[in-house]
Amino acid sequence: MPKPKPLGRDLVRVAVYSCVPDAELRTQFAGLGRRYALARYWLIATEACDDDPFVPLEMRPGWAAVRQALACRDIHGVIVAEAGSGTDSRRELHRLDTVVRAMGGFLAKAVAAHPLRHGPGAAPGGAL
Numbered sequence: 001m002p003k004p005k006p007l008g009r010d011l012v013r014v015a016v017y018s019c020v021p022d023a024e025l026r027t028q029f030a031g032l033g034r035r036y037a038l039a040r041y042w043l044i045a046t047e048a049c050d051d052d053p054f055v056p057l058e059m060r061p062g063w064a065a066v067r068q069a070l071a072c073r074d075i076h077g078v079i080v081a082e083a084g085s086g087t088d089s090r091r092e093l094h095r096l097d098t099v100v101r102a103m104g105g106f107l108a109k110a111v112a113a114h115p116l117r118h119g120p121g122a123a124p125g126g127a128l
Contacts, residue, residue: 012042019050029081036110070103077106
């Protein structure tokens with residue numbers, strides 16, 4: 001029987017990122033990202049969120065923290081909830097993936113098995 005891998009050198013460190021205006025949805029998206037990471041035995045090194053998806057990605061403080069962690073090689077990848085990354089289209093999500101890859105990381109999209117509840121003021125379908 002194979003031995004389980006010890007934690008250490010091969011540990012995949014990730015950030016969980018979301019950008020939605022509703023606090024309840026931010027909590028749900030962060031939880032979804034955490035469960036996605038834990039199911040893969042990834043270490044969540046940082047969590048960041050922004051609350052205004054209409055602010056350009058480059059100007060969001062939470063995203064700046066994620067970008068800094070990627071640049072310093074503190075993390076290997078970024079997990080976003082498909083409906084909680086602050087992007088409003090597949091094109092924007094592709095752009096986010098391109099940015100993360102250009103910095104040597106990977107982007108993972110966590111998808112809820114069941115629709116998430118939307119709080120007051122939440123956009124239908126959520127926003128990344």
